[in-house]
Structure formats: C-alpha cells, structure tokens
Amino acid sequence: MIYITRRERFNAAHRLFRPDFTDEQNMGVFGKCSNPNWHGHNYELFITVKGNIDETTGFLVNLKKLSKIIRQQVISKLDHKNINIEVDFMQGKLASTENLAVGIWNELKHHVAELGAELHRVKVIESENNYVEYFGT
Amino acid sequence: MIYITRRERFNAAHRLFRPDFTDEQNMGVFGKCSNPNWHGHNYELFITVKGNIDETTGFLVNLKKLSKIIRQQVISKLDHKNINIEVDFMQGKLASTENLAVGIWNELKHHVAELGAELHRVKVIESENNYVEYFGT
Amino acid sequence: MIYITRRERFNAAHRLFRPDFTDEQNMGVFGKCSNPNWHGHNYELFITVKGNIDETTGFLVNLKKLSKIIRQQVISKLDHKNINIEVDFMQGKLASTENLAVGIWNELKHHVAELGAELHRVKVIESENNYVEYFGT
Amino acid sequence: MIYITRRERFNAAHRLFRPDFTDEQNMGVFGKCSNPNWHGHNYELFITVKGNIDETTGFLVNLKKLSKIIRQQVISKLDHKNINIEVDFMQGKLASTENLAVGIWNELKHHVAELGAELHRVKVIESENNYVEYFGT
Amino acid sequence: MIYITRRERFNAAHRLFRPDFTDEQNMGVFGKCSNPNWHGHNYELFITVKGNIDETTGFLVNLKKLSKIIRQQVISKLDHKNINIEVDFMQGKLASTENLAVGIWNELKHHVAELGAELHRVKVIESENNYVEYFGT
Amino acid sequence: MIYITRRERFNAAHRLFRPDFTDEQNMGVFGKCSNPNWHGHNYELFITVKGNIDETTGFLVNLKKLSKIIRQQVISKLDHKNINIEVDFMQGKLASTENLAVGIWNELKHHVAELGAELHRVKVIESENNYVEYFGT
Secondary structure, three states: OEEEEEEEEEEEEEOOOOOOOOHHHHHHHHHHHHOOOOEEEEEEEEEEEEEOOOOOOOOOOOHHHHHHHHHHHHHHHHOOEEHHHHOHHHOOOOOOHHHHHHHHHHHHHHHHHHOOOEEEEEEEEEEOOEEEEEOOO | OEEEEEEEEEEEEEOOOOOOOOHHHHHHHHHHHHOOOOEEEEEEEEEEEEEOOOOOOOOOOOHHHHHHHHHHHHHHHHOOEEHHHHOHHHOOOOOOHHHHHHHHHHHHHHHHHHOOOEEEEEEEEEEOOEEEEEOOO | OEEEEEEEEEEEEEOOOOOOOOHHHHHHHHHHHHOOOOEEEEEEEEEEEEEOOOOOOOOOOOHHHHHHHHHHHHHHHHOOEEHHHHOHHHOOOOOOHHHHHHHHHHHHHHHHHHOOOEEEEEEEEEEOOEEEEEOOO | OEEEEEEEEEEEEEOOOOOOOOHHHHHHHHHHHHOOOOEEEEEEEEEEEEEOOOOOOOOOOOHHHHHHHHHHHHHHHHOOEEHHHHOHHHOOOOOOHHHHHHHHHHHHHHHHHHOOOEEEEEEEEEEOOEEEEEOOO | OEEEEEEEEEEEEEOOOOOOOOHHHHHHHHHHHHOOOOEEEEEEEEEEEEEOOOOOOOOOOOHHHHHHHHHHHHHHHHOOEEHHHHOHHHOOOOOOHHHHHHHHHHHHHHHHHHOOOEEEEEEEEEEOOEEEEEOOO | OEEEEEEEEEEEEEOOOOOOOOHHHHHHHHHHHHOOOOEEEEEEEEEEEEEOOOOOOOOOOOHHHHHHHHHHHHHHHHOOEEHHHHOHHHOOOOOOHHHHHHHHHHHHHHHHHHOOOEEEEEEEEEEOOEEEEEOOO
C-alpha cells in the first residue's frame, strides 16, 4: 500500500452565516467571517489516494489523470467562484472549511476509484494557520 | 541606512471589472477575475522601511509601533472585507493588485515618517505566483 | 469524524543537559545543544483536534476558542521564555522537543474536551529539518 | 509512543521509461518524464521514526545519529546522481517516486531498528505538487 | 513606476563541466555537479517587469499574457529537458545558474517590451539555499 | 553584473536590554524581548554578492567557497550561541537584528572581496514576520 498526494489550488469568496440568524447572532457565532459583502481566500487542496504500485508503470496512479479529475470535479467548480452562491455541491450547506472538505470528498470518491485507487484524505488549507482534513468516515 | 520589513496578512474579496464595460468586455480583459459574484484571496503584505539605527535602542524603528500602524491604517480596512465596496482608499479605483499597492503606500507614508523612518517599499503578494511592488515613484 | 488543525508560534530559549552529568558527558550526549549560555528557536505548533461537525455552525469547533485555549494554556507560558527555567509544565524534565510535545498535550487535553472535541495530535516543529508528533498514547 | 521526523534533501536526474516499450509507448504512458536526455528534481525526504522517550536523554533517538544513517544509506547514493543508472537499490526498477519511497524504506528499516526506534514513514516530495508516502506494508 | 513579478517553474537535468578539462579538473572545479550521468533540479523562475499602471485596466501588464510569453519563450524550452543538450539558448555555454539567468533575460527582453512593460529582473532559484538574479547590465 | 545569494541558518539565544536601564525601562522599550532568562530564534541568513561571470567556470563565485566563508566567519560564531555573551563581533552592542546585520556585513566584506566578488546585501530573517537588510552604507 502506497500513498500519493496531489496539490491543487483555487481561490474563492465565501461568507459564514445562517439565514435564520439575525445579523447579531451571525456576528456572535461567525465574527467577521459573516461579512455580508463577502471575503475570500487562496485555498490549497491536498488530495491523497492509496493503493498498490502498478508493476508495469511503477505508478500507484497516473498523476496527470488524477490531476485532471480533481480539476474537472472540484477546481473548475470552485476557482474564482463564490462558494455560497455558485458551487453546486455546497448548496444548502454552511460554507465552512469542514463542509467544504466533506463536499470535495463526495465529488472525488468514485472518480478516484475508477482510476484503480482509493481516496484516503482530503486536506483543505484555508490559511497558513488553519486546515481541515477528512478521511471519509 | 538599514532596511526592516514587517509582514502582515489579510484576506478579502474583490472583483476586477469596469462598470462602463459590457460583461463580454469585462470577461475579455479580466477573465474569471471579473466574476460578478466575487472571488477572494489571502494576501500577504510586506512593508519595508529604511533609516538609521537608533543608538539607544539598536532599532531602526520599534516593530510593535510599525505593526500597529499597518494594522490600523491598512489591515483593519481590508481584512475580511470586500475591496471594491468597503475599502475607503480604493473607492473609484479598479481593485487590481497594482492599485492596491499604491493605495496602501498612500495610507502608510506619513505615518511611517512620524516614526522617524522612511517608507521604502510596499509588496503585495496575491498568490504564490504573483506579487506587486511599489516604491513610491 | 473531521480533523481541524490550528497553527500557533512561539520562540524560546532552552538548553539540553543533565545536572548529574559532567560538562563532558553533556557535550558527548547533547552536543552544542548543551551550551550553558543557552540557545533558542522559533517553534511552530500545530494542534489537531477531531470530532463531528456541528450542524448549526458547520464547525467542528470554533477556531477562535481553540486558538484562545492554545494561547492561554501553552503560548503564554512558552513565548519569549526560557523553557528550562520558566515553564511550569517542563519543570524537572529535560527540555527536549519530545518532552515538550508531551507536556503541551497534557496542558491541552482537557481544555479541548471542554470545547466538545478530542485532542488528536500535538506537532512541534523545532526547525525546518526536525519535528516531533505526539498522539497521546 | 512518540514520533520524530528528520528532513534531508537531495537532487538527482531520472527518466521514466520501459526498455521493452517503443518511444511512442513510453511517451504515451510517461509523457515528458520519459525524455531520453533525462530531467531532474530537488527531492525532499522526510523520515519518521517512532518509539519511546529515553528517560536519560529525553530523546526518542539521537537526531545526529538518525541523520548520519539517512545520509550514509540514502542521500550519499542519490544526491547529484542519476537514479536510473547509478543507484544500487533502484537497479531493475522503474525510477518512479513510488518505487523510490519503497527502496528508501528498505535501505533504512534495519538501521533505524539498531538505533532503538521503529521506522514509521518514508515521505518523498518530488515537487511542490506531488509527494509519496510509504508505511512499510 | 510599479513592479510586478510572475513565478513559473520547471525541472531539468544538467551537468557542469568543460569538455577541454580532464575529469579530474572538472571534479576539482565543479565537484559532484560535474557527474557525467547528469543530475537535476526543480527550478523556480521569478520574472519582474516594471512600468506604469494602465488606467483602463488597473494593470501594469496582463499577467496571462506575461505568463504565456514566459511559458513559450522559456519554460517550454527548459521543462523536463537536459539544459546542456536540448536548450537552444544555452548551446556552447556552461550550464551554470548564472548563465541560465542571462540566457532567460535575452529570451524575454524584447517580448516583455512588446507588452508595454520593461524587463527588470530575472531570478532563478536552483535550491532553497541558492539563487541568482540578473538585471540586464 | 550578476547577483548570487546563499542561504545559511543558525539558531541562538539573545536578550534586548540596556544595562543602564531599570527593569521597567527595559520592559517599556523592549517588551518581552528583554526577558532576563533569554529567549531565542531560528535565524535565516541570505548573503548576496555581485560581480561578473567568470568565463572559465560560468560562475560569479564558487558557492562552496562562499558557503565556507560564511560558515567560518559568521555561522560558527552564532550557531547555538548566546548573542549577547558569546559573539565577539556583537560585544558592547545591543543584540538587535539591525545590529546583527551590520555586524555580519563587517565580518564578511573583506572575505567576499578575496573571492573576487563584492558583498551586496546581508539579509537576516528573525521570524516569518520580520527581517532586516543591510547594503553597507
């Protein structure tokens, strides 16, 4: 069993708030992250997959194919977008980094399996001080 | 003459567009950076000041005071904000990194002089691949 | 189960030595890290907690509260301090990075539990070439 | 149980290809990595070992000894070398990062055990976008 | 006058040697960098251009166009290549980082001028410990 | 004229204080950096030299020789040391980063000239948020 990790990047706007909260409640829970005019981040995404080395190629998985899947299923939906408004798999969810990591997992899991590997970890870095990891369960 | 540089960080939403352009023109010139729903970045700001070492303290300038000025004059106006809508010194300007660097220079110049140093450089890092520097002239 | 990691930083002086060793023995085992005049580091601390996403907030844990706990229980005791002399939870222990990681774990474990999460990992980076991780058992 | 990680670095040339493939087949599977004139990388190697803290020293393992082993068994064989031609433990294998991680594991496992620790992970970073991890099974 | 910098990356194999030197002479002057079987690096390239902000766009220069020029004139010739054998603008030159920086300058200068900006600096990072800068004179 | 930069690293303890100040005065001017029990940092040092490319070698200067000089004249005096007590060229000076940069310049200037290059810049990074540069005048 070997693990390989691919980094991709995107930037996006978001806002943390609940429509059923008053502005005061949103500010109390989410602080300046609830700014109604949005704010944004450069996100880094590290996708780790695991499996066995293919003896013919020496690869666990062809990284170009893995990168292509991540770009098609995730980056194209998030990059230069508004996470609250424009990202299909985040509709109806709070735009937290935790929910984003789970959403990205669900977008990728089956596509990684089709490459003959298993999705192991989704890591979303929101800033140099904060990151979230999800292992699927 | 010695140079000292202080890093501060902020994140913000922005959009590159001209109201006098059609959507097609904006997309042609600014690409996905013109997304009407905004996108955003984690920005890094490096402020360099220059001057002589104070023999009493061994400092060019007290870094706590320099940091406080940068936070008051710049970071508090930009962090978790929408650059196009909420930042006073960017009103009426295109929210490009170039204009942002010049705007930050103008916010800081006189305050740095009051510390007994001279503002030398404003460096704004928008992503790991792009940064802008302004030296005041 | 989701994992979230918060980075905090501190710098401190320390010295590796045993009072029951001669200077030669200390130099033999600890090398230049046993310098009687102290040396020091910029340390990076990555605290990982795990648990379930709160459906009301989309958060595993409020990062401001987590950061506040780390600063109160750990950073305030270590930053700009001498680890051998001034840090209560390191008294009577060798000031190694290994012991520091275990000490930080013990300072944080119960406070993290009070936030409704579980402490998963303490990672202490002493330099770009060395880091220690402790998972509590 | 505590985990300590040591970083070492090397740079090397390599080429991904199978001698039993035609040039077209190699290009199809390995892309520009199959360039017959070689290309190369700055590799970063993170070696993680685990075990108990020695009460006499406060160390899991003496990092100078660990570093010396990594340099003797791995770095001296790889640094400024051609992985396909000059590295004994890669002979007859495809020079992929996956195979490199497994090869390094086999070079180090017994030597780490002689230090009184257990090899936990070999992490090979080929570029800022790709890395491979191997845990021995 | 504003300065904007674009980062691009490439990896390549090279060898430092003079054909008119004996192997001993090459080893004496160039050390392990003269390995006849090649070695290689991940290079980072930072291209800085300067000029005035275009009032219509807020840009000094369209970064997509600048990136495209760097990729066409430089990266496509260097990435996954052997600098000694395959790079036209390095033919007949020692494959040192110094000569590489000058060569890249000459490849880019006129193309940057056609964008309406002036090439200010070529910075080539060979490793985390070494980099070269060239300002054209 | 070409510029080449070499990075070296050291860690050290220091304290900012004036013996002619009371504890209150020291705390007022230097804050927690005046802790009588010392604190410390991992410092990064970037030494930039400039000159012409040697046509025989393709080098501005042999980096191994430059590194050796920096290690002999600077790193060996600072690494794992107490800057206030043990560093000859800092005796009688406030142990500020500014004075450290000037002191390092004076240690290196003539030795770099003997290599046939000219010292251009000393850059001392004290933390990810602060660095000092000195150009000799």
